[in-house]
Amino acid sequence: MGAVAVDIALADIWLFSVQKCFGLPAGLGVMIVHERVFERAADLIARGVHNPGVFNLPAMFTMVQKDCNTVATPNVLGIYLLAQQMERWNAQCTMESRERETREKAELLGRAIEKSSSFRFLVRAPEDRSPSDPQTITSLHALCRAQGIELGKGYGKLKEETVRIANFPAITCGDIQRLLQVLEHVRSRTPAA
Template sequence: MAITFYPGPSKVYPQVAHYMQDAYTQGILSVNHRSAVFMDVCQRSIELLKEKLHIPADYSVMYVSSATESWEIIAQSLVEKHSYHLYNGAFGAKWREYSAKLRSKSEGYAFGLNEELQADAVYIPSEAEILCFTQNETSNGTQVNNTTLANFSKGYSDKLIAVDATSSLGGITLDFTLADIWFASVQKCLGLPAGLGLLVCSPRALKRARQLGENDHYNSLLFIQENIERYQTHYTPNVLSIYLLMRVMENVDEIGMLSNRIKQQAADWYTFFHGREDMKPLVGNPGVRSDTVITIQADPVLIGQLKEKAKQEGITLGNGYGAWKQNTFRIANFPAITTEEIHTLQAFLNRQIE
Protein backbone atom coordinates (compact mmCIF):
# COMPACT_ATOMS: atom_id res chain seq x y z
CA MET A 1 0.00 0.00 0.00
CA ALA A 2 1.26 3.48 -0.89
CA ILE A 3 2.34 5.80 1.92
CA THR A 4 0.73 9.22 1.61
CA PHE A 5 2.02 12.43 3.12
CA TYR A 6 -0.46 14.56 1.20
CA PRO A 7 -1.80 17.26 3.57
CA GLY A 8 -5.46 16.55 2.94
CA PRO A 9 -7.23 14.45 2.15
CA SER A 10 -4.54 12.48 3.86
CA LYS A 11 -3.93 9.08 5.39
CA VAL A 12 -6.85 7.56 7.28
CA TYR A 13 -6.35 5.44 10.35
CA PRO A 14 -6.01 1.79 9.26
CA GLN A 15 -8.74 0.81 11.73
CA VAL A 16 -11.21 2.73 9.56
CA ALA A 17 -11.46 -0.30 7.25
CA HIS A 18 -12.80 -2.40 10.13
CA TYR A 19 -15.08 0.39 11.34
CA MET A 20 -16.61 0.63 7.86
CA GLN A 21 -17.32 -3.09 7.88
CA ASP A 22 -18.89 -2.75 11.33
CA ALA A 23 -21.07 0.08 10.05
CA TYR A 24 -22.37 -2.15 7.28
CA THR A 25 -22.88 -5.14 9.57
CA GLN A 26 -24.70 -3.06 12.19
CA GLY A 27 -27.00 -1.47 9.63
CA ILE A 28 -25.61 2.03 10.19
CA LEU A 29 -25.44 2.66 6.44
CA SER A 30 -29.22 2.33 6.17
CA VAL A 31 -30.25 4.04 9.38
CA ASN A 32 -32.78 6.88 9.33
CA HIS A 33 -31.09 10.13 10.35
CA ARG A 34 -34.08 11.03 12.55
CA SER A 35 -33.95 7.70 14.37
CA ALA A 36 -32.83 7.02 17.92
CA VAL A 37 -29.93 4.96 16.56
CA PHE A 38 -28.51 7.90 14.66
CA MET A 39 -29.14 10.36 17.47
CA ASP A 40 -27.19 8.09 19.83
CA VAL A 41 -24.26 8.02 17.40
CA CYS A 42 -24.48 11.79 16.92
CA GLN A 43 -24.52 12.44 20.66
CA ARG A 44 -21.71 10.00 21.40
CA SER A 45 -19.49 11.56 18.72
CA ILE A 46 -19.98 15.02 20.16
CA GLU A 47 -19.33 13.85 23.71
CA LEU A 48 -16.10 12.16 22.64
CA LEU A 49 -14.93 15.19 20.69
CA LYS A 50 -15.41 17.36 23.76
CA GLU A 51 -13.68 14.83 25.99
CA LYS A 52 -10.69 14.00 23.80
CA LEU A 53 -10.08 17.48 22.34
CA HIS A 54 -10.90 19.41 25.54
CA ILE A 55 -13.73 21.41 24.00
CA PRO A 56 -15.60 23.30 26.76
CA ALA A 57 -18.82 21.62 27.86
CA ASP A 58 -20.94 24.67 27.05
CA TYR A 59 -19.66 24.96 23.47
CA SER A 60 -21.87 23.55 20.72
CA VAL A 61 -20.45 21.06 18.18
CA MET A 62 -22.28 20.91 14.86
CA TYR A 63 -21.87 18.87 11.69
CA VAL A 64 -21.51 20.60 8.32
CA SER A 65 -20.40 19.39 4.91
CA SER A 66 -16.90 20.88 5.03
CA ALA A 67 -14.75 23.54 6.62
CA THR A 68 -15.25 25.80 3.62
CA GLU A 69 -19.03 25.69 4.13
CA SER A 70 -18.31 27.25 7.52
CA TRP A 71 -16.97 30.37 5.77
CA GLU A 72 -20.43 30.89 4.34
CA ILE A 73 -22.29 30.07 7.55
CA ILE A 74 -20.20 32.53 9.55
CA ALA A 75 -20.68 35.35 7.05
CA GLN A 76 -24.42 34.73 6.77
CA SER A 77 -25.31 34.15 10.39
CA LEU A 78 -22.73 35.94 12.54
CA VAL A 79 -21.85 39.05 10.56
CA GLU A 80 -24.23 41.92 9.97
CA LYS A 81 -21.90 44.08 7.92
CA HIS A 82 -18.19 43.83 8.69
CA SER A 83 -15.75 40.96 9.20
CA TYR A 84 -11.99 41.42 9.45
CA HIS A 85 -9.56 38.74 8.27
CA LEU A 86 -5.91 38.33 9.24
CA TYR A 87 -4.12 35.98 6.83
CA ASN A 88 -0.82 35.18 5.12
CA GLY A 89 -1.76 32.44 2.68
CA ALA A 90 -4.20 31.15 0.12
CA PHE A 91 -6.87 29.70 2.40
CA GLY A 92 -7.07 32.73 4.65
CA ALA A 93 -7.31 34.92 1.54
CA LYS A 94 -10.09 32.76 0.09
CA TRP A 95 -12.03 33.00 3.35
CA ARG A 96 -11.87 36.81 3.14
CA GLU A 97 -12.78 36.73 -0.55
CA TYR A 98 -15.91 34.64 -0.06
CA SER A 99 -16.97 36.59 3.01
CA ALA A 100 -16.79 39.77 0.92
CA LYS A 101 -19.25 38.28 -1.57
CA LEU A 102 -21.82 38.06 1.22
CA ARG A 103 -20.81 41.05 3.32
CA SER A 104 -19.34 43.76 1.12
CA LYS A 105 -17.56 45.52 3.99
CA SER A 106 -15.44 42.48 4.82
CA GLU A 107 -11.77 43.36 4.62
CA GLY A 108 -8.49 42.20 6.05
CA TYR A 109 -4.80 42.43 6.80
CA ALA A 110 -2.34 40.32 4.82
CA PHE A 111 0.74 39.73 6.96
CA GLY A 112 4.14 38.35 6.02
CA LEU A 113 5.13 34.72 5.80
CA ASN A 114 7.55 35.00 8.71
CA GLU A 115 5.63 37.66 10.62
CA GLU A 116 4.42 37.00 14.16
CA LEU A 117 1.12 38.78 14.63
CA GLN A 118 1.08 41.34 17.44
CA ALA A 119 -2.36 42.34 18.69
CA ASP A 120 -1.23 45.82 19.69
CA ALA A 121 0.49 46.46 16.35
CA VAL A 122 -2.37 45.64 13.98
CA TYR A 123 -5.05 48.19 13.21
CA ILE A 124 -8.50 46.65 13.63
CA PRO A 125 -11.42 48.85 12.52
CA SER A 126 -13.83 49.60 15.35
CA GLU A 127 -16.77 48.54 13.17
CA ALA A 128 -15.37 45.02 12.68
CA GLU A 129 -17.74 42.54 14.30
CA ILE A 130 -15.61 39.44 14.01
CA LEU A 131 -11.86 38.69 13.65
CA CYS A 132 -11.01 35.73 11.44
CA PHE A 133 -7.79 33.73 11.75
CA THR A 134 -6.44 30.71 9.91
CA GLN A 135 -4.77 28.87 12.78
CA ASN A 136 -2.83 26.60 10.46
CA GLU A 137 -2.30 27.89 6.93
CA THR A 138 -2.12 24.71 4.87
CA SER A 139 -0.84 26.46 1.76
CA ASN A 140 2.47 27.56 3.26
CA GLY A 141 3.01 25.72 6.55
CA THR A 142 2.56 28.56 9.04
CA GLN A 143 0.46 28.75 12.18
CA VAL A 144 -1.00 31.22 14.66
CA ASN A 145 -0.31 29.93 18.15
CA ASN A 146 -2.48 29.99 21.28
CA THR A 147 -0.52 32.91 22.77
CA THR A 148 -1.25 35.11 19.76
CA LEU A 149 -4.92 34.18 19.81
CA ALA A 150 -5.03 34.93 23.54
CA ASN A 151 -3.62 38.42 22.96
CA PHE A 152 -6.23 39.21 20.32
CA SER A 153 -8.99 37.69 22.45
CA LYS A 154 -8.01 39.91 25.38
CA GLY A 155 -7.34 43.01 23.31
CA TYR A 156 -10.55 42.81 21.29
CA SER A 157 -12.97 41.27 23.75
CA ASP A 158 -15.86 43.18 22.18
CA LYS A 159 -15.51 41.19 18.96
CA LEU A 160 -16.16 37.58 18.09
CA ILE A 161 -13.14 35.54 17.05
CA ALA A 162 -13.39 32.78 14.43
CA VAL A 163 -10.64 30.27 13.72
CA ASP A 164 -10.09 27.96 10.77
CA ALA A 165 -8.38 24.93 12.34
CA THR A 166 -8.75 22.61 9.36
CA SER A 167 -5.19 21.29 9.42
CA SER A 168 -4.69 21.26 13.18
CA LEU A 169 -7.89 20.22 14.97
CA GLY A 170 -7.26 16.78 16.37
CA GLY A 171 -3.48 17.08 16.00
CA ILE A 172 -2.33 19.75 18.44
CA THR A 173 -3.76 21.24 21.62
CA LEU A 174 -6.02 24.20 20.87
CA ASP A 175 -7.43 26.42 23.61
CA PHE A 176 -11.05 26.65 22.51
CA THR A 177 -11.82 29.30 25.11
CA LEU A 178 -9.75 31.79 23.09
CA ALA A 179 -12.26 31.98 20.25
CA ASP A 180 -15.99 31.84 19.68
CA ILE A 181 -16.07 29.83 16.46
CA TRP A 182 -13.78 27.00 15.40
CA PHE A 183 -14.15 24.84 12.31
CA ALA A 184 -12.35 22.03 10.52
CA SER A 185 -12.78 19.07 8.21
CA VAL A 186 -12.13 15.48 9.23
CA GLN A 187 -9.75 14.43 6.42
CA LYS A 188 -6.57 15.72 8.04
CA CYS A 189 -5.63 15.37 11.72
CA LEU A 190 -8.74 13.32 12.50
CA GLY A 191 -7.62 10.59 10.12
CA LEU A 192 -10.93 10.09 8.30
CA PRO A 193 -12.12 10.17 4.68
CA ALA A 194 -13.23 13.56 3.35
CA GLY A 195 -16.89 14.51 3.47
CA LEU A 196 -17.62 15.94 6.91
CA GLY A 197 -16.94 19.25 8.62
CA LEU A 198 -17.16 20.31 12.26
CA LEU A 199 -18.33 23.71 13.45
CA VAL A 200 -17.76 24.56 17.13
CA CYS A 201 -19.47 27.60 18.66
CA SER A 202 -19.30 29.26 22.05
CA PRO A 203 -22.39 30.44 23.92
CA ARG A 204 -21.40 34.00 22.98
CA ALA A 205 -21.42 33.11 19.26
CA LEU A 206 -24.86 31.55 19.55
CA LYS A 207 -26.12 34.61 21.44
CA ARG A 208 -24.87 36.78 18.58
CA ALA A 209 -26.63 34.52 16.06
CA ARG A 210 -29.89 34.89 17.97
CA GLN A 211 -29.47 38.67 18.08
CA LEU A 212 -29.04 38.84 14.31
CA GLY A 213 -31.83 36.31 13.79
CA GLU A 214 -30.59 35.27 10.35
CA ASN A 215 -32.71 32.34 9.20
CA ASP A 216 -32.85 32.89 5.45
CA HIS A 217 -30.77 29.89 4.40
CA TYR A 218 -30.99 26.16 4.84
CA ASN A 219 -27.51 26.24 6.40
CA SER A 220 -28.25 29.20 8.69
CA LEU A 221 -26.53 28.72 12.04
CA LEU A 222 -29.76 28.98 14.03
CA PHE A 223 -31.33 26.15 12.02
CA ILE A 224 -28.23 23.97 12.45
CA GLN A 225 -28.18 24.64 16.19
CA GLU A 226 -31.91 23.97 16.54
CA ASN A 227 -31.38 20.50 15.11
CA ILE A 228 -28.16 19.62 16.94
CA GLU A 229 -29.85 20.34 20.26
CA ARG A 230 -31.90 17.20 19.49
CA TYR A 231 -28.77 15.41 18.23
CA GLN A 232 -30.08 15.66 14.70
CA THR A 233 -28.81 17.47 11.62
CA HIS A 234 -30.42 20.10 9.43
CA TYR A 235 -30.02 17.99 6.30
CA THR A 236 -29.47 14.31 5.63
CA PRO A 237 -25.93 13.93 6.92
CA ASN A 238 -22.96 11.79 6.09
CA VAL A 239 -24.08 9.15 8.59
CA LEU A 240 -21.13 6.87 7.85
CA SER A 241 -18.59 9.62 8.48
CA ILE A 242 -20.21 10.58 11.79
CA TYR A 243 -20.15 6.92 12.83
CA LEU A 244 -16.49 6.60 11.80
CA LEU A 245 -15.70 9.77 13.73
CA MET A 246 -17.28 8.23 16.82
CA ARG A 247 -15.22 5.05 16.45
CA VAL A 248 -11.97 6.90 15.87
CA MET A 249 -12.55 9.21 18.82
CA GLU A 250 -13.26 6.21 21.03
CA ASN A 251 -9.77 4.90 20.36
CA VAL A 252 -7.41 7.86 19.91
CA ASP A 253 -5.38 9.31 22.77
CA GLU A 254 -6.53 12.54 24.36
CA ILE A 255 -5.21 15.63 22.63
CA GLY A 256 -2.44 16.39 25.11
CA MET A 257 -0.69 13.12 24.34
CA LEU A 258 -1.26 13.44 20.60
CA SER A 259 -0.05 17.02 20.57
CA ASN A 260 3.20 16.12 22.33
CA ARG A 261 3.93 13.48 19.70
CA ILE A 262 3.04 15.71 16.76
CA LYS A 263 5.12 18.62 18.05
CA GLN A 264 8.12 16.35 18.63
CA GLN A 265 7.78 14.90 15.13
CA ALA A 266 7.59 18.44 13.73
CA ALA A 267 10.76 19.41 15.60
CA ASP A 268 12.45 16.29 14.20
CA TRP A 269 11.38 17.22 10.66
CA TYR A 270 12.74 20.75 10.94
CA THR A 271 15.99 19.37 12.38
CA PHE A 272 16.16 16.90 9.49
CA PHE A 273 16.08 19.75 6.95
CA HIS A 274 18.23 22.16 8.96
CA GLY A 275 21.41 23.16 7.13
CA ARG A 276 20.54 21.43 3.88
CA GLU A 277 21.16 23.37 0.70
CA ASP A 278 18.96 21.33 -1.64
CA MET A 279 15.80 21.40 0.50
CA LYS A 280 14.90 23.77 3.34
CA PRO A 281 11.79 24.92 5.20
CA LEU A 282 9.88 27.64 3.35
CA VAL A 283 9.20 29.38 6.67
CA GLY A 284 12.39 30.74 8.16
CA ASN A 285 10.92 31.88 11.49
CA PRO A 286 10.59 28.85 13.83
CA GLY A 287 8.04 30.79 15.90
CA VAL A 288 5.41 30.62 13.16
CA ARG A 289 6.16 27.24 11.57
CA SER A 290 3.32 24.76 11.46
CA ASP A 291 3.51 21.57 13.49
CA THR A 292 1.17 19.67 11.20
CA VAL A 293 2.09 20.76 7.65
CA ILE A 294 5.82 20.84 6.91
CA THR A 295 6.43 22.96 3.81
CA ILE A 296 9.77 22.53 2.07
CA GLN A 297 11.28 24.80 -0.55
CA ALA A 298 13.47 23.48 -3.34
CA ASP A 299 14.27 23.96 -7.00
CA PRO A 300 11.16 23.18 -9.10
CA VAL A 301 13.10 20.68 -11.24
CA LEU A 302 14.28 18.84 -8.13
CA ILE A 303 10.75 18.81 -6.73
CA GLY A 304 9.42 17.25 -9.91
CA GLN A 305 12.10 14.57 -9.76
CA LEU A 306 11.48 13.92 -6.07
CA LYS A 307 7.75 13.46 -6.53
CA GLU A 308 8.22 11.11 -9.45
CA LYS A 309 10.85 8.98 -7.68
CA ALA A 310 8.77 8.95 -4.51
CA LYS A 311 5.77 7.75 -6.48
CA GLN A 312 7.82 4.89 -7.88
CA GLU A 313 8.65 3.85 -4.31
CA GLY A 314 5.04 4.05 -3.18
CA ILE A 315 5.31 7.43 -1.43
CA THR A 316 3.03 10.38 -2.14
CA LEU A 317 4.35 13.85 -1.38
CA GLY A 318 2.08 16.87 -1.14
CA ASN A 319 2.18 19.42 -3.95
CA GLY A 320 2.91 23.07 -3.34
CA TYR A 321 -0.08 25.39 -3.24
CA GLY A 322 -0.96 28.89 -4.40
CA ALA A 323 2.00 31.27 -4.68
CA TRP A 324 4.31 28.43 -3.61
CA LYS A 325 2.93 25.79 -5.99
CA GLN A 326 6.05 25.39 -8.12
CA ASN A 327 8.87 25.73 -5.59
CA THR A 328 7.60 23.78 -2.57
CA PHE A 329 6.33 20.40 -1.55
CA ARG A 330 4.40 19.66 1.62
CA ILE A 331 4.62 16.86 4.18
CA ALA A 332 1.62 16.05 6.34
CA ASN A 333 2.48 15.46 9.99
CA PHE A 334 -0.87 14.08 11.10
CA PRO A 335 -1.58 11.55 13.88
CA ALA A 336 -2.52 8.69 11.52
CA ILE A 337 0.96 8.76 9.98
CA THR A 338 3.32 6.38 11.78
CA THR A 339 6.90 6.86 12.93
CA GLU A 340 7.94 4.03 10.62
CA GLU A 341 6.42 5.85 7.63
CA ILE A 342 8.24 9.05 8.59
CA HIS A 343 11.53 7.17 8.75
CA THR A 344 10.81 5.65 5.34
CA LEU A 345 10.35 9.11 3.81
CA GLN A 346 13.43 10.52 5.52
CA ALA A 347 15.53 7.61 4.23
CA PHE A 348 14.18 8.24 0.74
CA LEU A 349 15.03 11.96 0.91
CA ASN A 350 18.54 11.21 2.17
CA ARG A 351 19.16 8.86 -0.77
CA GLN A 352 18.40 11.64 -3.23
CA ILE A 353 21.67 13.45 -2.45
CA GLU A 354 23.95 10.43 -2.12
Protein backbone atom coordinates in the same frame (compact mmCIF):
# COMPACT_ATOMS: atom_id res chain seq x y z
CA MET B 1 -7.78 19.11 16.11
CA GLY B 2 -6.63 15.53 15.97
CA ALA B 3 -2.87 16.06 15.92
CA VAL B 4 -2.39 18.82 18.48
CA ALA B 5 -4.59 20.04 21.30
CA VAL B 6 -6.22 23.41 20.85
CA ASP B 7 -7.59 25.71 23.51
CA ILE B 8 -11.22 25.98 22.43
CA ALA B 9 -11.59 29.11 24.58
CA LEU B 10 -9.38 31.01 22.10
CA ALA B 11 -12.17 31.32 19.52
CA ASP B 12 -15.95 31.47 19.46
CA ILE B 13 -16.21 29.22 16.39
CA TRP B 14 -13.99 26.29 15.37
CA LEU B 15 -14.58 24.70 11.98
CA PHE B 16 -12.48 21.77 10.87
CA SER B 17 -12.50 18.83 8.52
CA VAL B 18 -11.81 15.22 9.43
CA GLN B 19 -9.83 13.90 6.45
CA LYS B 20 -6.34 15.03 7.45
CA CYS B 21 -5.50 14.64 11.12
CA PHE B 22 -8.34 12.24 11.85
CA GLY B 23 -7.45 10.05 8.86
CA LEU B 24 -11.03 9.82 7.61
CA PRO B 25 -12.66 10.25 4.20
CA ALA B 26 -13.52 13.79 3.10
CA GLY B 27 -17.10 14.95 3.45
CA LEU B 28 -17.56 15.80 7.11
CA GLY B 29 -16.93 19.13 8.74
CA VAL B 30 -17.21 19.69 12.46
CA MET B 31 -18.13 23.06 13.91
CA ILE B 32 -17.83 23.92 17.58
CA VAL B 33 -19.76 27.07 18.42
CA HIS B 34 -19.86 28.97 21.71
CA GLU B 35 -23.42 29.76 22.79
CA ARG B 36 -22.69 33.49 22.78
CA VAL B 37 -22.37 33.26 18.97
CA PHE B 38 -26.02 32.19 18.74
CA GLU B 39 -27.04 35.06 21.01
CA ARG B 40 -25.03 37.61 19.01
CA ALA B 41 -26.36 36.30 15.69
CA ALA B 42 -29.96 36.46 16.95
CA ASP B 43 -29.39 40.06 18.10
CA LEU B 44 -27.94 41.10 14.72
CA ILE B 45 -30.79 39.44 12.82
CA ALA B 46 -33.41 41.06 15.08
CA ARG B 47 -31.87 44.49 14.43
CA GLY B 48 -31.79 43.83 10.68
CA VAL B 49 -28.02 44.18 10.61
CA HIS B 50 -27.29 40.68 9.35
CA ASN B 51 -28.94 38.49 6.73
CA PRO B 52 -27.74 35.01 7.65
CA GLY B 53 -28.63 33.26 4.41
CA VAL B 54 -27.87 29.54 4.65
CA PHE B 55 -26.08 29.75 8.00
CA ASN B 56 -28.86 31.04 10.20
CA LEU B 57 -27.26 29.95 13.46
CA PRO B 58 -30.22 30.85 15.72
CA ALA B 59 -32.57 28.82 13.48
CA MET B 60 -30.13 25.90 13.50
CA PHE B 61 -29.82 26.09 17.28
CA THR B 62 -33.63 26.15 17.67
CA MET B 63 -34.03 23.10 15.40
CA VAL B 64 -31.51 21.13 17.41
CA GLN B 65 -32.89 22.20 20.80
CA LYS B 66 -36.59 21.82 19.94
CA ASP B 67 -36.74 18.81 17.64
CA CYS B 68 -33.24 17.27 17.86
CA ASN B 69 -33.22 17.91 14.12
CA THR B 70 -30.60 19.13 11.66
CA VAL B 71 -30.80 21.66 8.83
CA ALA B 72 -29.48 19.15 6.28
CA THR B 73 -29.18 15.39 6.15
CA PRO B 74 -26.13 14.58 8.26
CA ASN B 75 -23.22 12.51 7.00
CA VAL B 76 -24.13 9.58 9.22
CA LEU B 77 -21.30 7.38 7.92
CA GLY B 78 -18.77 10.18 8.53
CA ILE B 79 -20.09 10.71 12.05
CA TYR B 80 -19.94 6.96 12.73
CA LEU B 81 -16.36 6.73 11.41
CA LEU B 82 -15.32 9.75 13.49
CA ALA B 83 -16.81 8.11 16.60
CA GLN B 84 -14.98 4.85 15.82
CA GLN B 85 -11.69 6.70 15.27
CA MET B 86 -12.08 8.60 18.55
CA GLU B 87 -12.87 5.38 20.41
CA ARG B 88 -9.81 3.69 18.90
CA TRP B 89 -7.55 6.66 19.69
CA ASN B 90 -8.81 7.02 23.25
CA ALA B 91 -8.07 3.32 23.84
CA GLN B 92 -4.54 3.67 22.39
CA CYS B 93 -3.24 6.86 23.96
CA THR B 94 -4.01 10.28 25.38
CA MET B 95 -4.28 13.52 23.43
CA GLU B 96 -1.12 14.64 25.21
CA SER B 97 0.86 11.66 23.91
CA ARG B 98 -0.57 12.11 20.39
CA GLU B 99 0.46 15.78 20.43
CA ARG B 100 3.89 14.88 21.82
CA GLU B 101 4.44 12.42 18.95
CA THR B 102 3.23 14.96 16.36
CA ARG B 103 5.64 17.57 17.70
CA GLU B 104 8.47 14.99 17.85
CA LYS B 105 7.93 14.18 14.16
CA ALA B 106 7.82 17.89 13.31
CA GLU B 107 11.13 18.39 15.17
CA LEU B 108 12.73 15.45 13.31
CA LEU B 109 11.75 17.01 10.01
CA GLY B 110 12.70 20.50 11.15
CA ARG B 111 16.18 19.54 12.31
CA ALA B 112 16.88 17.65 9.09
CA ILE B 113 15.67 20.51 6.89
CA GLU B 114 17.51 23.20 8.89
CA LYS B 115 20.79 21.21 8.58
CA SER B 116 20.31 20.62 4.87
CA SER B 117 21.86 22.78 2.17
CA SER B 118 19.40 21.35 -0.38
CA PHE B 119 16.10 21.91 1.39
CA ARG B 120 14.52 24.88 3.11
CA PHE B 121 11.21 25.72 4.70
CA LEU B 122 8.83 27.80 2.64
CA VAL B 123 7.54 29.23 5.93
CA ARG B 124 10.71 30.79 7.36
CA ALA B 125 9.64 31.63 10.93
CA PRO B 126 9.39 28.44 13.03
CA GLU B 127 6.54 29.91 15.09
CA ASP B 128 4.47 30.28 11.91
CA ARG B 129 4.86 26.65 10.82
CA SER B 130 2.13 24.12 11.43
CA PRO B 131 3.42 21.12 13.39
CA SER B 132 1.15 18.88 11.31
CA ASP B 133 1.93 20.22 7.81
CA PRO B 134 5.52 21.49 7.32
CA GLN B 135 6.37 22.72 3.82
CA THR B 136 9.66 22.64 1.94
CA ILE B 137 10.65 23.94 -1.49
CA THR B 138 11.80 21.12 -3.76
CA SER B 139 10.99 19.21 -6.92
CA LEU B 140 11.55 15.69 -5.63
CA HIS B 141 8.12 14.15 -6.24
CA ALA B 142 9.20 11.65 -8.92
CA LEU B 143 12.44 10.67 -7.19
CA CYS B 144 10.68 10.01 -3.89
CA ARG B 145 7.89 8.13 -5.67
CA ALA B 146 10.55 5.85 -7.16
CA GLN B 147 11.60 5.11 -3.56
CA GLY B 148 8.00 4.24 -2.62
CA ILE B 149 7.11 7.53 -0.94
CA GLU B 150 4.34 9.78 -2.20
CA LEU B 151 4.87 13.43 -1.26
CA GLY B 152 1.98 15.87 -1.26
CA LYS B 153 2.06 18.86 -3.59
CA GLY B 154 1.52 22.44 -2.51
CA TYR B 155 -1.39 24.65 -3.47
CA GLY B 156 -2.07 27.24 -6.16
CA LYS B 157 0.90 28.82 -7.91
CA LEU B 158 3.33 26.89 -5.70
CA LYS B 159 1.80 23.49 -6.41
CA GLU B 160 4.52 22.24 -8.74
CA GLU B 161 7.46 23.60 -6.74
CA THR B 162 6.35 22.81 -3.21
CA VAL B 163 6.25 19.60 -1.20
CA ARG B 164 3.85 19.18 1.68
CA ILE B 165 5.07 16.63 4.17
CA ALA B 166 2.13 15.32 6.13
CA ASN B 167 2.61 14.84 9.85
CA PHE B 168 -0.73 13.33 10.74
CA PRO B 169 -1.35 10.80 13.52
CA ALA B 170 -1.46 7.90 11.03
CA ILE B 171 2.18 8.63 10.10
CA THR B 172 4.71 7.15 12.51
CA CYS B 173 8.13 8.37 13.61
CA GLY B 174 9.51 5.42 11.61
CA ASP B 175 7.76 6.76 8.49
CA ILE B 176 9.37 10.16 9.05
CA GLN B 177 12.81 8.55 9.57
CA ARG B 178 12.39 6.60 6.31
CA LEU B 179 11.36 9.77 4.46
CA LEU B 180 14.44 11.57 5.80
CA GLN B 181 16.65 8.70 4.63
CA VAL B 182 15.12 8.85 1.15
CA LEU B 183 15.46 12.65 1.03
CA GLU B 184 19.11 12.37 2.08
CA HIS B 185 19.69 9.70 -0.58
CA VAL B 186 18.02 11.88 -3.23
CA ARG B 187 19.91 14.98 -2.02
CA SER B 188 23.25 13.19 -2.24
CA ARG B 189 22.49 12.24 -5.86
CA THR B 190 21.32 15.75 -6.84
CA PRO B 191 23.90 18.42 -7.73
CA ALA B 192 23.66 21.57 -5.60
CA ALA B 193 21.90 24.47 -7.32
